[in-house]
Amino acid sequence: MSDYVEPADDLGEAWLRTLELVHARGGRRVNVLTTISDPLTPEDPAVRAAIDALLVPGPHKSGTIHSVQTVASTIFPQDLYQAPPVAWDPALPDEQKQRLDEAADDLYAAYGGMLPLLCTADGNSRGTYFGRMVSWPGKEAGGYNQLADRVKYLRNERSAGRRTHNLSDIAVGGEAEPPEELREDHPSALHDAGVQVYAPTDRRQRGFPCLVHIDLTLLDGRLSMLAVYRHQYLVTKAYGNLVGLARLLAFLAQQTGFEVGELAVQATMADTQQGDFGGRKGIKALIDSARGKGG
Numbered sequence: 001m002s003d004y005v006e007p008a009d010d011l012g013e014a015w016l017r018t019l020e021l022v023h024a025r026g027g028r029r030v031n032v033l034t035t036i037s038d039p040l041t042p043e044d045p046a047v048r049a050a051i052d053a054l055l056v057p058g059p060h061k062s063g064t065i066h067s068v069q070t071v072a073s074t075i076f077p078q079d080l081y082q083a084p085p086v087a088w089d090p091a092l093p094d095e096q097k098q099r100l101d102e103a104a105d106d107l108y109a110a111y112g113g114m115l116p117l118l119c120t121a122d123g124n125s126r127g128t129y130f131g132r133m134v135s136w137p138g139k140e141a142g143g144y145n146q147l148a149d150r151v152k153y154l155r156n157e158r159s160a161g162r163r164t165h166n167l168s169d170i171a172v173g174g175e176a177e178p179p180e181e182l183r184e185d186h187p188s189a190l191h192d193a194g195v196q197v198y199a200p201t202d203r204r205q206r207g208f209p210c211l212v213h214i215d216l217t218l219l220d221g222r223l224s225m226l227a228v229y230r231h232q233y234l235v236t237k238a239y240g241n242l243v244g245l246a247r248l249l250a251f252l253a254q255q256t257g258f259e260v261g262e263l264a265v266q267a268t269m270a271d272t273q274q275g276d277f278g279g280r281k282g283i284k285a286l287i288d289s290a291r292g293k294g295g
Helices: 011-024 045-054 067-074 092-119 130-136 145-159 180-185 187-192 238-257 279-290
Strands: 028-036 212-221 223-229 261-272
Touching: 011 028, 011 045, 011 238, 011 261, 011 279, 028 238, 045 067, 045 279, 067 130, 067 238, 067 279, 092 130, 092 238, 130 145, 145 212, 145 238, 212 238, 223 238, 238 261
Parallel strands: 223 261
Antiparallel strands: 028 261, 212 223
């Protein structure tokens, strides 16, 4: 049965409400929708401290544990983006537009240069999420840059004064790159694509990629995002995923000049991982710590 988590203003509260709901209903639920009304609202320090304290990087029976920051960087490597102090606008002086373009280009180039090494890391043999977004299929530089195309299209919408548009999606089992003639002759066709992170060759039942699609929608000048996960690990991955998605949305909003809208995550399977973290008592202890009830 599907579950709807009451929307929260910040990502920490959204994560905690999701964990509480799934825990209360047995530890695993299907089609769980989590919504963050304002992804740029600062995180609750108590919630972040609770998950950080549990996720000590290193070997674990659930697999290798990564920090929230490391997980977030698989979706958006914040340290590689030197954000200018302005958002894109058609009326910006050319010099400021150039600074925004250079910041994005530097991000893409820096990550592209790291991709071959990143793909040698444990679990990255099929590429990385951000690699698939900026250089499809995500194993080396020079591939199709989905984010650059989305930024270009959204800027054109902003310049034309259009503030509402459903950017739709693309088939999660298809190819990310549209035919070259389509891109050249019909650039408006790009608006019918979300961000592709799932390849038709991805046939593993678990593991990468759990994130299969990112959809972008523009409504009343606000850019919103929906991410679809086939399996959302609520302890080891979900918090970092939310951080990374919020940073990705902020990047797209700055680069296009639209306001940040809401961030939603649809998990076809949401899992508290209670078998790996002390059973139901262990998950309850994590929830109590995040709520400030720990002893």
